[in-house]
Amino acid sequence: MRILVTGGAGYIGSHTCILLVEAGYDIVVFDNFCNASKESILRVDKIVGKTIPLIEGDIRNKEDLTRAFEAYAIDAVIHFAGLKAVGESVEKPLAYYDNNIYGTLILCEVMAAHGCKSIVFSSSATVYGDPHSTPITEDFPLSATNPYGRSKLFIEEMLRDLYVSDSEWQIILLRYFNPIGAHESGTIGEDPNGIPNNLLPFIAQTAIGTRACLSVFGDDYDTVDGTGVRDYIHVMDLADGHVKALDKMHTFSEVMTINLGTGKGYSVLEVLKAFERTSGKNVPYVIAPRRTGDIASCFADPSYAQKILQWRAKRGIEEMCKDSWRWQSSNPNGYKC
Ligand code: NAD
Ligand code: UFG
Secondary structure: OEEEEEOOOOHHHHHHHHHHHHOOOEEEEEEOOOOOOHHHHHHHHHHHOOOOOEEEOOOOOHHHHHHHHHHOOOOEEEEOOOOOOHHHHHHOHHHHHHHHHHHHHHHHHHHHHOOOOEEEEEEEHHHEOOOOOOOEOOOOOOEOOOHHHHHHHHHHHHHHHHHHHOOOOEEEEEEEOEEEOOOOOOOOOOOOOOOOOOHHHHHHHHHHOOOOOEEEEOOOOOOOOOOOEEOEEEHHHHHHHHHHHHHHHHHOOOOEEEEEOOOOOEEHHHHHHHHHHHHOOOOOEEEEOOOOOOOOEEOEOOHHHHHHHOOOOOOOHHHHHHHHHHHHHHOOOOOOO
């Protein structure tokens, strides 16, 4: 079975490619490298011991996608490609609607034109907005507080409409919580452009000395120690969720919406301490004002994924931090030499 992996050179995509190949899937990566480097796929090639076919192209470009579908008999798509920075989406909403929504629309058109109607889509816990309680189940009310989140919400709706129009479509919406960590080899990992927005890359860059000090955004939330609580999930567990979703796809007769999280929340200070313990590094921090748009607490009820995919996250916070640090310490400049 041949899988097209859009955004396959990116953080989650590159880790998922490894498990797909190990599970026996043939894959082809499709990426425009707007937020990734070809080096990530070369390193994945080394890990899996074979050359993964790679098509450089943009999901908004019909010709690019058609090239992929004409070169390979593609049975299903895992659709990671998209822009993902919340703050940037507020500054450049049209870029997010164009890349994420229009790009997905074109992808679906080209898929349909080639008789490929199976897609796993990267959604996000952001579609729950500010949840009324935790843990969060898939039937919680949906909302969005920024253009990035709205693009995910709209794509979910678009894919549901597609299924209503044609029940041959097989659609799985995976709502990720907070992916961190890296492949155990330490050769691939998250390589953000510029100053990291997300907690773990910022902590790791502070530990290595690229950043002077972590700002902890708020210590007056109603949480265990006043700092924000999130459901951090090891990227390899997340990758495994995609393989399980593909394995089960043919057994579903509706659009499946599935949380991928661990079910356990950690505060910023708890993550910081876990990172210090596993890396042996001291990470200086200051308490800073709350970040606009942040919520106090967000963690999944992952029981539906367990029931429907027989999947659950296996790695704990220490392993996540250890693997993040192995990647960061062996690649202080990410993929840039
Ligand atoms: P990433 O930026 O590392 O990967 C996205 C990849 O898509 C990159 O390789 C980029 O070059 C590519 N891409 C972007 N626009 C493209 C286009 N128009 N055509 C072709 N390729 C394009 O991000 P990631 O963390 O791996 O996230 C993957 C997906 O998961 C995204 O859709 C993201 O919104 C979603 N997601 C991520 C998180 C997270 O915290 N990382 C959480 C929830 C959901
Ligand atoms: N935080 C800090 N300092 C930092 C960065 C983050 O204190 O320098 C705190 C935040 O305030 C929050 C926690 O660390 O309490 C996690 O923040 P992240 O930016 O790492 O993650 P978010 O939960 O804000 O958002 C992430 C992705 C979103 C996605 C969401 C749910 O960035 O795109 O997870 O999947 F939608």
